[in-house]
Amino acid sequence: MYDQEMLAKLQATWPETTDYLTKLGQLNNDLMVLREIQAAEEHIPSWLEQMAYSEDDFLEIPSAVEVLTFLNQQGIVVSSRLTVPAFREMHDYQEGQYDSEDASTPEILEAVPPLRLLEAEDAMLWALPELQKKLTEWAKQVAARHGSPAPLMTLTQATILMLVVRALDHDLNKSPGWQAECLQSALSSEFYQQAGSPQP
Incomplete structure (x- = not known):
């Protein structure tokens, strides 16, 4: 009709x-x-369309500083970050600013504007085994909580989950149930699965 x-x-x-x-x-x-x-x-719009993101947004490699900041927000500290001279210098400067009451936090990862390092310095942070291990361990826990245990998770899969969770954290209008659905969709998505077995 x-x-x-x-x-x-x-x-x-x-x-x-x-x-x-x-x-x-x-x-x-x-x-x-x-x-x-x-x-x-x-x-029916996909979870990506509902979030107004594309696969490419979640396949970008975040900077090591972004990863450290994210882990810090989850209460996870990467102690070896202080072995990278450029990071150590900024860390000590921030603590000095805090001690003289010129900064509201002693933690450089919580500073505004956010910390930025040169590409080579950031690469030194990315190369820290502790950073890679803690990001992957966090991501494994997220996957397990959402019904997709991944004992052999790759670093790429871990960064995908980090970027999805970060995007969901910025989306204040959505319910926890909807966020859980998005994470489950991300875990079962083709691009996430492919990241688990890199092509030769």
Whole structure:
């Protein structure tokens, strides 16, 4: 009924013609428009569409400082970060600022604006086995909590989960149930699964 009404409305917009082929072309165009409208109405947006993200957003490699900041927010400290001279220098400077009451926190990872390091310095942080291990251990716990135990999780999978959780944390309007669904969808997504077995 709905389709016939729509078709009648569309047909009313046709220019007058007695040419059979022209009428047939107009009818085919209108049927295509109807199919597109119906498909759009029946489309159920994916978890990525609902979050307004794409796969590429979660396949980006975050900086080591971003990972350290994220882990710090989860209450996880990577002690060996202080072995990287550039980080140590910024860390000590922040503590000095705090001691002289020029900063609201002694923790450089909580400073505003956020800490940024040169690419080479950040790479030294990324190379810390403790950082990689703690990120992966955190991600394994998240996967296990959401019904997808991953004893052999890769670092890429761990960063994907970190980016998904960070995106969900910024989305204050969603319920915990919806966030759990998004994480389960991420864990079963093709791009996450592929990250578990890197292609040669």
